[in-house]
Amino acid sequence: MTKSKIWLSSPHMGGTELKYIHEAFDSNWVAPLGPNVTGFEQDLENYIGNNSFVGALSSGTAALHLGLILLDVKAGDEVICQSMTFSASANPIVYQGATPIFIDSELDTWNLCPNALETAIKDRISKGKKPKAIIAVHLYGMPYKIDEVRSIANKYEIPILEDSAEALGSTYNGQKCGTFGDISVLSFNGNKIITTSGGGAIVTKNIDLKNKAIFLATQARDNAPHYQHSEIGYNYRMSNICAGIGRGQMEILDDHIAKRRAMHDFYKNIFKENSAITVFSEPNENYFSNHWLSAITVNSSLNEGKSREDLRLLLETENIESRPLWKPMHLQPIFKDAPYYGGTISENLFDIGLCLPSGSNLTEEEKKRIKNVINIF
Known part of the structure; x- marks a missing residue:
């Protein structure tokens, strides 16, 4: 089923x-x-x-x-x-x-x-x-x-x-x-x-x-x-x-923000012992994010070669939606001729970053399903 x-x-x-x-x-x-x-x-x-x-x-x-x-x-x-x-x-x-x-x-x-x-x-x-x-x-x-x-x-x-x-x-x-x-x-x-x-x-x-x-x-x-x-x-x-x-x-609204931030903490707790995976978080106390979407980066060289895409596909097999980070606009076909300034930070983040389920209405059972797949990964 x-x-x-x-x-x-x-x-x-x-x-x-x-x-x-x-x-x-x-x-x-x-x-x-x-x-x-x-x-x-x-x-x-x-x-x-x-x-x-x-x-x-x-x-x-x-x-x-x-x-x-x-x-x-x-x-x-x-x-x-x-x-x-x-x-x-x-x-x-x-x-x-x-x-x-x-x-x-x-x-x-x-x-x-x-x-x-x-x-x-x-x-x-x-x-x-x-x-x-x-x-x-x-x-x-x-x-x-x-x-x-x-x-x-x-x-x-x-x-x-x-x-x-x-x-x-x-x-x-x-x-x-x-x-x-x-x-x-x-x-x-x-x-x-x-x-x-x-x-x-x-x-x-x-x-x-x-x-x-x-x-x-x-x-x-x-x-x-x-x-x-x-x-x-x-x-x-x-x-x-x-x-x-x-x-x-x-x-x-404030309750939704609290629950989104709780999902961010949920992922931080899951990945706290894994140096290959970093949860996107505030750089210092001046910043307060609603954590609309919780995102991670995966360093495959520290993770037995397993990449962000491997995790996305594994989640998909369990009918759990995740998504790569936004593909930078300067890499989009429609904007290929537009001027661009900077290095490769956004490109690198796109290659290794993944957005994870972050809804304020996720149930405890759904969180268990997510955690189980991540643990397998």
Whole structure:
């Protein structure tokens, strides 16, 4: 008999989501506006703090796209982007007709390397193309090197578009991720720490920028009794139904974070005696990761030749999902001609890294199954 599937990161409902959905149905608020949308935005603003303004959108990708528009990125511009990330971080650059400039990772946080970042900026300026923006990502919930990246961005007067899609609840020096960028984004996709089934949000420090984002996200309709449009708009607003799911999810966000972090500790305990396997963890006490996904690296030379791929395939035979780390964007066929700065850190991590089941809803029996396979490996 086939064993039940253990997913990498599945949605986890808390129970109160239906209350908000029923309220939306009872009041006939099923459009991309309504009390749940407003309430969800307020819940997020209260949670991340730092005088932030939040606009709820249809996806994190939509938020990144609008963020680039608000930063005035246009056709022919260049935008710096972390190479080791999901493609949604980079694709909106191309939507705007701009060119992505990819940057290697550093080993402490697996995120944007400050040294490679500054090298790239200097080189692009020398070529007559000062980058228009920097997309910095908190990979798997781990904050990037906030101070170093911000210092470089300020030095060259380039705004940061902070991709906090994987990092809701993570902090650096006690400040919530999603509040470090000139503009920031969140994601509530089905596999994220909380979900609205699909969905995302744009975060700004300026109410006018939030209002501009919402204007663009609702087809850029001018203030007129008829339908009049002076700018290109998009259908990017979150629905009141999805926002209702989000309101229920916000009530259990901290519990989900605690359970994801417990899964990280679960793996640290399993691998504590194995010098060949390293669990991706915070570099120091200034970092607090939600550990959206727990990840490991496998040194096959210290592990009798057994690699990350051997473990992934073994887990697969037991119907347990695991996944290699994000394949760097500069290695993707679609971006093969894009400029790249740095060494081979992101490439090496991709070769030896594996994401393990990390859901906040994993049962004790499922954890036993995972541990048994790892022990066999």
